[in-house]
Amino acid sequence: MPAISEKGRSMPQSPIRKLVPFAEQAKKNGAKVIHLNIGQPDIKTPQIALDAVKNNSIEVLEYSRTEGSEIYREKIAKYYAKNDIHITAGDIIVTTGGSEALSFAMGSIADNGDEIIIPEPFYANYNGFATALGVNVVPVVSHIDTNFALPPIEDFEKLITPRTKAILICNPGNPTGYLYSREEIQKLAAIVKKHDLFLVADEVYREFTYDGREHYSILQESGLEEHALIVDSVSKRYSMCGARIGYLVSKNTEIIKTALKFAQARLSPPTYAQMAGEAALETPQSYFDSVKEEYVARRDILIEALEKIEGVKIGRPQGAFYCIAELPISDADDFAQWLLEDFRVNNETVMVAPAAGFYATPGLGKNQIRIAYVLDKESLKRAVNILKEALKSYIG
Numbered sequence: 001m002p003a004i005s006e007k008g009r010s011m012p013q014s015p016i017r018k019l020v021p022f023a024e025q026a027k028k029n030g031a032k033v034i035h036l037n038i039g040q041p042d043i044k045t046p047q048i049a050l051d052a053v054k055n056n057s058i059e060v061l062e063y064s065r066t067e068g069s070e071i072y073r074e075k076i077a078k079y080y081a082k083n084d085i086h087i088t089a090g091d092i093i094v095t096t097g098g099s100e101a102l103s104f105a106m107g108s109i110a111d112n113g114d115e116i117i118i119p120e121p122f123y124a125n126y127n128g129f130a131t132a133l134g135v136n137v138v139p140v141v142s143h144i145d146t147n148f149a150l151p152p153i154e155d156f157e158k159l160i161t162p163r164t165k166a167i168l169i170c171n172p173g174n175p176t177g178y179l180y181s182r183e184e185i186q187k188l189a190a191i192v193k194k195h196d197l198f199l200v201a202d203e204v205y206r207e208f209t210y211d212g213r214e215h216y217s218i219l220q221e222s223g224l225e226e227h228a229l230i231v232d233s234v235s236k237r238y239s240m241c242g243a244r245i246g247y248l249v250s251k252n253t254e255i256i257k258t259a260l261k262f263a264q265a266r267l268s269p270p271t272y273a274q275m276a277g278e279a280a281l282e283t284p285q286s287y288f289d290s291v292k293e294e295y296v297a298r299r300d301i302l303i304e305a306l307e308k309i310e311g312v313k314i315g316r317p318q319g320a321f322y323c324i325a326e327l328p329i330s331d332a333d334d335f336a337q338w339l340l341e342d343f344r345v346n347n348e349t350v351m352v353a354p355a356a357g358f359y360a361t362p363g364l365g366k367n368q369i370r371i372a373y374v375l376d377k378e379s380l381k382r383a384v385n386i387l388k389e390a391l392k393s394y395i396g
Contacts, residue, residue: 113163178318208321
């Protein structure tokens, strides 16, 4: 039998999706599974986006421009201007989801064996894209005891080598919900300028910030024009994950020219999805205000309930819609599988994402889970109650 590639063997499994077979079996056995494992919002997609696709008059579904339609990119630039990020349509490449934007970014700035420093825990697919592109992830640890704040800059400097090409952050963070402050962004700006590195920011949760805090983009920081790359997406902003539309944004013209070559190899982003994305830009602010209000209520219910469980430690989210919970167990992977296979409360169980897959350092996160609070409040209450009873039974 021909051999599978070493790169293929090295590709990590998704900690979010690898337990799906157990969840599906639980459902076949008649149990209801409450999904806390994946960031698929239950918020309705703006009707204006759905209607744009439904009511179109296209007769030939042609290729679009490789970088996305010019009209759409001009409208995206206006969206950024409203967020105090001043760019042009030429600074934007429309991609097939934020995932492709991240892949283009890594491919444009790093060669095989080069290194990208990422605060961990981080979005698990960063590992996957890095592996696929032959890039080495170098983790710098953030801690639940400091709510996953930016690690000391000295910790970054210790890790910089001649192969280091960039620092990558997610702001607000998946899986932690941490929101980097202006001061923290400025510290990162100083270090990438000092060492002539790129700073890549995954800003797909920009709209979701809580407790009066505001998002500060790396492209709001002056002097980063040649260093900064933004990865963005419509998926969570407009609750349209299935559209698969994202953006790569940079004022560095060489980055855009290089990324465009990667984009040309896949021809073009999807036409219908661009139509939906363009229409979604007309979504009124009231939509985001009500969505934020709902997520804050969900967060508060979740955190308050989790804090009442003996032995559980929580990172308090300041943005996005995730949190990391540290449990009084030794192996969250085993616990998560056991929940699906063996534990029920009123014939319900929960599916969580073991957090070890969000770390690159072996052994870290083994007793942690990521929870996505994208469900209605009653479901969250039931889910936490199931977790509480499950921990009693599992530990016992």
